[in-house]
Amino acid sequence: MARLDPHSYNDDTQPQTDALDWQARVDFGAKRLEAEATLHFRAPAPKGPLDLDTRDLELGGVFDLTGGPLPFVLHPPDPVLGARLEIALPAGARGVRIRYRTAPQASALQWLDPGQTAGGKEPFLFSQCQAIHARSVIPLQDTPRLRIRYQAQLKVPARLKAVMAAAWLKREVAGDEATEHFQMPQPIPPYLFAFAVGELVSRELGPRSRVYAEPSLVEAAAHEFAQVDQMIAAAEQLFGPYDWDRFDILTMPPSFPYGGMENPRLTFLTPTIITGDRSLVNVVAHELAHSWTGNLVSNANAEHFWLNEGFTVFAERRILEVLEGKEVAALHAALGRRSLDEAVARFSQQPELTRLRTTLAGIDPDEAYSQVPYEKGYLLLATLEEAVGREAFARFLRAYLGAFRFQSITTDDFLGLCERELPGALARVDAAAWIDGPGVPANAPVARSARLEQIDQLGGAIATPAQAAGWNVAQWQLYLDSVTRPVSLEAAAELDARFHLTASNNPEVLVDWLALAASAGYAPAVPRIEEVLGKVGRMKYLRPLYEALAKQPATRARARAAFERFKAGYHPIARQVVEGVLSRAGA
Ligand code: BES
Ligand code: ZN
Numbered sequence: 001m002a003r004l005d006p007h008s009y010n011d012d013t014q015p016q017t018d019a020l021d022w023q024a025r026v027d028f029g030a031k032r033l034e035a036e037a038t039l040h041f042r043a044p045a046p047k048g049p050l051d052l053d054t055r056d057l058e059l060g061g062v063f064d065l066t067g068g069p070l071p072f073v074l075h076p077p078d079p080v081l082g083a084r085l086e087i088a089l090p091a092g093a094r095g096v097r098i099r100y101r102t103a104p105q106a107s108a109l110q111w112l113d114p115g116q117t118a119g120g121k122e123p124f125l126f127s128q129c130q131a132i133h134a135r136s137v138i139p140l141q142d143t144p145r146l147r148i149r150y151q152a153q154l155k156v157p158a159r160l161k162a163v164m165a166a167a168w169l170k171r172e173v174a175g176d177e178a179t180e181h182f183q184m185p186q187p188i189p190p191y192l193f194a195f196a197v198g199e200l201v202s203r204e205l206g207p208r209s210r211v212y213a214e215p216s217l218v219e220a221a222a223h224e225f226a227q228v229d230q231m232i233a234a235a236e237q238l239f240g241p242y243d244w245d246r247f248d249i250l251t252m253p254p255s256f257p258y259g260g261m262e263n264p265r266l267t268f269l270t271p272t273i274i275t276g277d278r279s280l281v282n283v284v285a286h287e288l289a290h291s292w293t294g295n296l297v298s299n300a301n302a303e304h305f306w307l308n309e310g311f312t313v314f315a316e317r318r319i320l321e322v323l324e325g326k327e328v329a330a331l332h333a334a335l336g337r338r339s340l341d342e343a344v345a346r347f348s349q350q351p352e353l354t355r356l357r358t359t360l361a362g363i364d365p366d367e368a369y370s371q372v373p374y375e376k377g378y379l380l381l382a383t384l385e386e387a388v389g390r391e392a393f394a395r396f397l398r399a400y401l402g403a404f405r406f407q408s409i410t411t412d413d414f415l416g417l418c419e420r421e422l423p424g425a426l427a428r429v430d431a432a433a434w435i436d437g438p439g440v441p442a443n444a445p446v447a448r449s450a451r452l453e454q455i456d457q458l459g460g461a462i463a464t465p466a467q468a469a470g471w472n473v474a475q476w477q478l479y480l481d482s483v484t485r486p487v488s489l490e491a492a493a494e495l496d497a498r499f500h501l502t503a504s505n506n507p508e509v510l511v512d513w514l515a516l517a518a519s520a521g522y523a524p525a526v527p528r529i530e531e532v533l534g535k536v537g538r539m540k541y542l543r544p545l546y547e548a549l550a551k552q553p554a555t556r557a558r559a560r561a562a563f564e565r566f567k568a569g570y571h572p573i574a575r576q577v578v579e580g581v582l583s584r585a586g587a
Contacts, residue, residue: 005301006361007132008143009051009084015041015093017141018187020150026197028123028157031104031111037138038065040095047091052098053135053142055082056106060099062087070096080364082135098139108133110255110571117198117253118214118271122160124198124253126268128261128571130191131302131365137193144189144298144408152182156197163212163250165194165263186244186264187406189298194263196250205229205249208242213251217271221251224274227281227323231288234322238394239292239315240401247288255537257571259283262290262312270538272507279473279506282320282332289315297404302365304411306356310377317378326449331474333378333447338481340375344439347372351438356380357411366573379444380434384418386445388425396421411435451475460484462494476509480516492520502528511541518548518555526555533562537570539577546578550585560587 001011017039024035039052054074062072062085070087077083087096102109112124127137135142154162158178166184202212203222206229213221228247236242248266251274260283261268267287273280293311313336321329347353347370354372385393399421404413415435418426426432433441455478458467463479471479483491496502501513502524510532517525529545536542549559560582567575 005143005145007081007302007365008141008145009053009081010141010143010146011051014048014050015043015045015089016146017095017148018042018146020138020140020148022138022150022152023155024153025155026125026157026162028111028125033102033106033109033137035101035138036097036099037140038095038097039140041093045089045091045093048089050087050089050096052085052087052139053082053132054085054139055133055136056103057083057085057100057136057139058103059085059139060101063097063099064090064093065095065097067097080362081132085139100139102137105572106133106136107572108136112198112253112255116255116569118216119199122199124196126196126198126252126256127194128257128268128573129193130261131305132191134190134193138190140190142190143301144191145300147187147189147298147406147408149187150184150193152184152195153179154182154195154197155179159199160197161200161212162195162197163200163248163266165192165266167245167265184264188264188295189408192262192264192295194261194266194268196252196268198253200250202248206232208232208245209247209249211249211251212266213271214253217251217274220274220276221249221271224276224278224281225249225269225284227278228284228288231281231285231319231323234319235285235288235292235315238318238322239289240398242291243296243405244291247291249284254535255569255571255574257537257539257574259538259540260287262287262294264291264295272536272538272541275506280508282316285319285323286312286316289319292401296406297401298408300408300410300413301360302368303358303360304409305358305365306373306377307409307411307414309374310356310381313374313378314381327451328472328474330447330449331451331472331478333382334449334452335474335477336371336375336378337444337447338478339371340379340440343371343375346370354438356435366576376434376440379440380429380431382445383429383434383441383443384422384425384431387429388422392422452478455479455482458482462491462498465498468499473506473508476506477512480509480512483516485519487516487520489521492517492522492525496522496524507532507536507538507541511544515544515548518552521552521554526558530558530562534566534569537574539574542570542574542578543581546581547585550582550587556585556587559585 001013019040021038024033062070072087075084108127108129117124156162158173158176162180164182166182169181172179200212201215201218202210204210209228211221244264246265250268252268256270259270273283289312293315294308299307317329344354504510514525514529549555
């Protein structure tokens with residue numbers, strides 16, 4: 001027997017699920033799914049155990065495909081993995097059926113009260129399964145090594161709509177309930193299983209995409225994402241045909257803990273990128289790029305997460321370069337380098353988490369999450385590209401996507417293919433130091449552009465309105481980062497007087513500014529930070545803002561008080577992250 005994924009009880013000698021039938025009734029009152037899952041095996045099973053991953057599921061029974069009960073044991077839960085469900089299979093079994101309900105605190109689900117939505121009248125439910133939360137919704141082999149196709153039926157209140165990262169088939173209304181039918185024809189790793197339920201309407205964006213949102217947001221969302229067709233076309237030029245039929249977008253409630261999630265056929269996006277000026281659409285490019293890097297070629301487990309995110313950041317910047325030019329792509333690379341250096345500094349006591357290939361037995365992937373796999377992964381690929389040239393690297397990328405499409409791979413699979421396609425290149429860039437060493441190797445390329453040089457030339461001084469004229473969001477972020485530290489109260493006040501940064505409605509600029517202003521003791525920043533903390537649940541913003549308040553003795557108690565006030569509205573994963581920030585700061 002072998003457990004090939006440290007985050008799953010899956011044993012590679014046991015039957016493999018390749019298809020799933022799932023029926024669930026969404027009970028907003030109880031915050032539970034009443035569900036039945038049927039797992040179909042690739043081949044008839046030998047007699048013996050089947051180990052499934054579960055978390056906080058209440059089991060109603062386990063059956064064979066004819067309805068006969070099967071013996072099972074639900075083992076005590078492990079804090080990271082959840083509980084192993086061990087089923088005794090008769091020889092020749094083609095599948096199993098499990099009746100169960102989810103817990104109100106299911107880690108993949110957030111149940112929102114009407115007050116937490118834009119409309120304020122209807123509840124909302126969404127899933128977020130990456131990395132290992134699918135098991136809190138469905139008992140299954142929750143490892144990306146095993147891909148499944150599925151059919152699903154969701155029974156919801158008839159006033160609401162259900163959407164899934166799958167093809168929609170039909171809706172049947174009976175009384176005050178509606179059943180929505182879906183089918184996922186492309187095989188996916190379980191972390192890409194996704195759905196949402198709420199008061200949703202949609203607008204067409206192009207022949208293969210539409211955007212879903214709450215009614216009051218849908219026009220703004222349609223405007224923000226109007227160029228998605230062009231983006232798909234640019235990505236296909238770069239990476240080959242789009243294999244998922246549709247690229248729809250779901251605009252999430254503000255508590256969505258991520259910027260975006262690449263759920264196939266239905267990307268989930270935070271509403272914080274709807275700024276009115278399309279300045280944050282690189283997030284769309286990123287999630288779209290995952291259609292190739294991540295969804296088509298997936299990491300075999302979380303220890304190789306850099307294959308998903310590093311390749312995707314690389315692909316995202318290629319798309320951005322086509323649409324907005326080299327300068328803009330370079331600014332994003334510079335921002336990425338800054339966030340990588342911050343992550344490496346944050347992990348100074350756990351340098352092993354700054355390797356690309358990690359060892360995560362016993363470690364929760366949510367705890368290990370950082371910008372390292374994203375930006376160090378990006379830099380390794382950029383270094384390789386610099387070594388072999390653009391054309392050769394583009395050919396390699398095509399070969400990689402072709403060789404591993406609809407597969408789940410490890411770092412060694414990447415290294416093997418790279419050596420075959422680009423002989424000697426890995427040694428030339430000292431790839432071993434990148435893959436298995438800590439920190440950022442010295443041969444990392446440095447992004448260059450005229451706009452970066454302009455910021456460097458300011459030397460950390462307070463910019464004049466003439467100097468800052470025409471800056472885009474990335475330039476503002478890079479400039480704020482460059483302002484000489486520590487920032488005095490006078491300097492912060494002068495910056496705000498000149499540029500009205502506290503009033504910015506771009507969350508990227510606003511959050512960087514507020515963190516800087518709080519560190520300078522600039523009082524007007526504090527109520528504005530509290531306002532953001534009460535409105536938004538995206539971890540990228542919660543973390544620096546809570547840190548900024550908690551670091552200053554004068555506002556430490558307010559950090560804790562804000563968290564107590566707002567935490568009921570945060571996603572469980574975000575709550576855990578903020579709790580960590582506050583306790584480390586002694587707040
Ligand atoms: N797949 C990730 C989000 C994720 C990672 C969820 C790990 C759960 C566990 C998604 O593609 C992502 O990287 N989102 C970024 C977008 C950014 C890099 C443009 C985010 O949320 O910030
Ligand atoms: Zn990503």
